[in-house]
Amino acid sequence: MSTVQSVERAFSVLQCLAGGPAGVSEIAERTALPKSTVSRLLGTLVELGAVEQSEALGVYGLGELMIELSASASPGRNLVSLARPHLVELVEQIDEAAGLGVLDGHKVYYLDQVDGDHEVQVRDWTGESVDAHVVSSGLVLMAYAPNDVRADFLSGPFEAWTDNSVTDRALVAHRLDEIKRAGFAWVYEEMSEGLNSVAAPIVNPAGMVIGAVHAHGPSYRFPAPGAAASVAASVVEAAQRVSDRLAGRHRPGSSS
Secondary structure, eight states: OOHHHHHHHHHHHHHHHTTOOBOHHHHHHHHTOOHHHHHHHHHHHHHHTSEEEETTTTEEEEOHHHHHHGGGSOHHHHHHHHHHHHHHHHHHHHSSEEEEEEEETTEEEEEEEEOOSOSSOOOOOTTOEEEGGGSHHHHHHHHTSOHHHHHHHHTOOOOOSSTTOOOOHHHHHHHHHHHHHHTOEEEESSSSTTEEEEEEEEEOTTSOEEEEEEEEEETTTSSOTTOHHHHHHHHHHHHHHHHHHHTTOOOTTSOO
């Protein structure tokens, strides 16, 4: 195989993984390359740090080197590439959809979502914005926001999306304090009837909360009776893994 051809094929593999983690067979199918070639290229890319393998899930994803090289790209795109393997792992753990959001004024902008295997799925909100006070990720982001951002947010007014939406300013302020103490937020049918969600913060190396990992599902099954605490713990753990990756740390037993 010529050097040029090897480089072209390596880039094909990297381009494939830019869409999310995948196994050898899936990569081979999407790149139209033999499995043996894909396996060999992945081995080299892993050694270089351009690709990382999740042994628990049997898939490959973009590695630390590619994240560093993409530093000139928009922060949102960087965060999606870095967080997606951990969203995939979270979905495997809780069997519900998981996503990634960032603050956009007084709203949350959804950057990404990974769905579970249920026949009944929740809507994919990727690329859309929602009022921060009615969603778990928005409340988490506002709970950890700088004082001036939080004060401006609390000046309201707050629109009621459902009968369960909390719109009283004092109650919202108290809620943000409680969320900051707990480290996560649950929301029960406040944005949409029949939809519950839980979120936890992503922290950058400077100690600033820059995003949130959330999980959501139909209220009739999410969370399952008695499972709210364990689901919240899984979401907190996933957000912490993303935070660790931002800081260049790798935690044993987590996705690469």
